[in-house]
Amino acid sequence: MNRAELLKRLQEVQDAPQLKGRDVRSITAMLGMDALRKHVEVCEAAAGRSH
Numbered sequence: 001m002n003r004a005e006l007l008k009r010l011q012e013v014q015d016a017p018q019l020k021g022r023d024v025r026s027i028t029a030m031l032g033m034d035a036l037r038k039h040v041e042v043c044e045a046a047a048g049r050s051h
Contacts, residue, residue, distance in 0.1 A: 003033065006040050013040075016047035 010025055024043045028036055 001037070003036065006033075006036050010040050010043060013043050013047040013049060016049070018047045019043065 007025075007028060010028065013019060014024055024039070028039070031039060
């Protein structure tokens with residue numbers, strides 16, 4: 001999975017009610033691919049979604 005696909009997945013969970021009021025995307029510019037992948041997985045789990 002490439003960076004653009006991971007960022008798209010993260011954008012999809014940004015508006016989930018469980019993440020309301022949290023900015024989960026601003027840190028992504030500083031994350032490497034492995035860290036970004038893990039961040040997306042954690043955010044999806046918090047939003048009650050799996051990919």
